[in-house]
Amino acid sequence: MSTLTEVRIAAVGDIHLGEDVRGEYRKRLEGIEERADVLMLAGDLTRHGTLEEGRVVADELRDLPIPVVAVLGNHDYHSDLQHEIAGELRDAGVMVLDDDGVVVECGGTKLGVVGGKGFGGGFAGKCASEFGEREIKDFVAHTRYIAESWKMALKETQADRRVVLSHYSPIKETLEGEPLEIYPFLGSYLLAEAVDTAGADLILHGHAHKGTEKGLTPGGIRVRNVALPVLGKAYAVYCLECGE
Numbered sequence: 201m202s203t204l205t206e207v208r209i210a211a212v213g214d215i216h217l218g219e220d221v222r223g224e225y226r227k228r229l230e231g232i233e234e235r236a237d238v239l240m241l242a243g244d245l246t247r248h249g250t251l252e253e254g255r256v257v258a259d260e261l262r263d264l265p266i267p268v269v270a271v272l273g274n275h276d277y278h279s280d281l282q283h284e285i286a287g288e289l290r291d292a293g294v295m296v297l298d299d300d301g302v303v304v305e306c307g308g309t310k311l312g313v314v315g316g317k318g319f320g321g322g323f324a325g326k327c328a329s330e331f332g333e334r335e336i337k338d339f340v341a342h343t344r345y346i347a348e349s350w351k352m353a354l355k356e357t358q359a360d361r362r363v364v365l366s367h368y369s370p371i372k373e374t375l376e377g378e379p380l381e382i383y384p385f386l387g388s389y390l391l392a393e394a395v396d397t398a399g400a401d402l403i404l405h406g407h408a409h410k411g412t413e414k415g416l417t418p419g420g421i422r423v424r425n426v427a428l429p430v431l432g433k434a435y436a437v438y439c440l441e442c443g444e
């Protein structure tokens with residue numbers, strides 16, 4: 201006989217912390233262990249990607265009573281200190297994804313989390329293509345490389361349920377509210393195509409502060425834009441049912 205358990209995923213992106221708000225986000229995480237089994241952070245944790253800001257983020261998340269998985273966002277890359285910021289987060293106990301995956305134990309359920317920052321390029325029919333100047337080809341090839349890495353990581357991840365954690369969006373529906381002109385810089389359909397091929401239960405992203413929370417990939421996978429300004433709260437909680 202099989203029964204169903206529930207995995208509760210707290211998620212937020214774009215917390216954009218700085219030294220002037222030290223200690224404030226931590227207060228908003230109080231009691232999170234009663235509401236969620238894991239916390240996922242969808243990038244843009246800092247404002248300008250400085251090491252000082254990275255350390256503020258690491259301190260806010262240090263030794264939380266539930267596992268924390270994070271990806272970085274474009275702001276966290278701004279000072280070319282992304283590796284150092286990831287290092288500070290890892291020292292604080294945060295699992296930082298870089299186009300790879302981890303498996304987190306959540307009350308007997310193996311939860312696979314795959315992802316990374318992601319990148320742009322636009323959406324089917326309205327996207328950049330690998331044509332013309334070397335710089336444009338490199339731009340699209342970079343997103344394609346990331347999408348391929350996620351597809352492989354999803355295929356290799358042995359877990360009961362799988363979540364993709366990204367900063368950039370895989371679909372345009374969760375960008376609704378943003379100016380159409382900047383869609384190519386907010387995400388890429390190649391990310392959704394990869395996840396639809398490999399399969400997952402949920403995709404979380406941030407980056408689109410003026411976007412919309414809910415959408416679906418063409419393959420029917422739930423997508424949630426968890427950018428803090430979209431949620432209007434410290435984090436949202438999404439449930440996955442898991443057979444045992």
Ligand SMILES: [Fe+2]
Pocket residue numbers: 214216244273275407408409
């Ligand atoms: Fe942001």
Ligand SMILES: [Fe+2]
Pocket residue numbers: 244273274275367406407408
């Ligand atoms: Fe961003």
